[in-house]
Amino acid sequence: MSHSQGHILVVEDEPSIADNIVFALQLDGFSSQHHLLAADALNALRQQPADLAIIDVGLPDFSGFDLCRQIRQFSDIPIIFLTARGDEVDRILGLELGADDYVTKPFSPRELSTRVKAILRRVGSNGNPAGRGALWHDPRRAGIYYHQQKLDLTRIEYLLLSLMIRHPEQVFSREQLMRAAWDHPEHSLERAVDTHIKALRAKLKAVIPEQSPIKTHRGLGYSLEQPE
Template identity: 40%
Template structure:
């Protein structure tokens, strides 16, 4: 991790100079260092040279779009990425996250909110590596069994598949359509409420076993995301 700042080094990829300058001022005031690039074509070169702790990445960039830049970063790096977009339609936000982004924020926004989002994402990425921590959740795909703190979960087959799907996609936002396709591969017609009911039951059973309902978060207008800290 970059040691230029006690908070972190942020790469801003934004084609609006005024907005980039304001973001930079707020980052500096909050103890971060930063660098800026104004187009997608130069983004990867700057990323490789700067080795940032996090990337603020605009979706609409000259030369090369933000989603393409995000995919290129994800080819060999797990550096956190927050997408910035003026496209508020659900599909645009979802596609951005499916390319590997960790979060998104829509224009217009408060620079204070951006700094708060950066701090939250960096906190998640700065925990001790998972392999060095005991994992309270264990899943056995062969026996269709899952345990929390060594306590077996009494799950239905759908709930087990749902838990496994969330677990394997930790940190990613999953739309209800994606969840439906996973738990009902025969594409039967069911409502969004059906998905919500399965998630609610899974949360309850995790909580009864000593887990936290916060492991599975609802993302308003999009779907769900599993995010837990062993």
């Protein structure tokens, strides 16, 4: 099948739901790969990159949240969580882990496919910089570009900035940023976030000195405004 729309990794342990998702994606021109277990999906993603992952939270071997954490060690592809629970805490946790969307069962597979298309349009998963803003993220190549220049980022800087690019103008607390970028946030200090944000600002200013897209919200945290 053509990959013109993108390749989607589907991780869902209920075959009937998975079949409906795969069929809806196929109707919209996507290719897909389905796995019942998180471990199998993780291995597959290491071998074949995908443009987006749809992950059920309640998987048999380990949770979708744990799978997301492991994926984020080496990939920043967009992720949509599926869950039978509509708990607000779950939703917030999913977004803090770096998810792009959150869908509660039961849902319409066609609506899910529409959300996939919207996310891929937003992140520009085909790697084509045309039509992007001044600051854009290429998750398949794990690169962030600012006014056409690829930024030389540490792993933590990359994870922090990619999260903020996915959710422009959203204010992230230091704790949320730590959970997104640190393997063991409980062993880190919140001031470490400030240090990395300062380093990110310096790298952005080295490209365009008069712009400062990362904004400080005193007592709250940081947000990103997409520069012109």
